[in-house]
Amino acid sequence: MNHQRSSLNARGPRGRLTVALPLTAVAAVAVLAAGCGAESSGAGSVTAQETTPATDLTIAVTDGDTTTWTLTCDPVGGDHPDADAACATLDKSGDQAVPAASTDQMCTQIFGGEQTATITGTWKGKAIDASFSRENGCEIARWDLLTPLLPKVTGSQAS
Secondary structure, eight states, X not given: OOOOOOGGGOBOTTSOBSSHHHHHHHHXXXXXXXXXXXXXXXXXXXXXXXOOOSEEEEEEEEESEEEEEEEEETTTBSSOTTHHHHHHHHHHHHHHHSSOOOTTSOOOOOOOEEEEEEEEEEEXXXXXXXXXXXXXXXXXXXXXXXTTTSOOOOHHHHO
16 A cells, blocks of 8 residues: 655654645735735826715704704815814814813803804714803803804894
């Protein structure tokens, strides 16, 4: 009976598989080669990937009637009447104004008007659902920090 070992089952002098290392090396080269050539220097062959803006918001403001706008930042877009300034305001004051006022904070009892607003969507890549009013000094301050994202309220509009 002629017993021949298959080359895949060949064992070296110490009984170890001798094919495993070459097969591992071939597999590694194949994986590396698959990644090569993914980039191309040809002008027409680069595929643009759509990116989702880190800021994609819906702003609803109620002042008797409700007006709703959309806003994206990076890139700036949407139908907000002053999208550039709104995005700049979020960059400057959003960290302070978007979170709700602390419930243990003392606020002056000054009524700033019946206007309310909600901002929902994604801001800095995180989901938000923020509500705004002008019911006291703390809420007025939050609103004013976000002007022009939220509309400026003048004295005649406050009552």
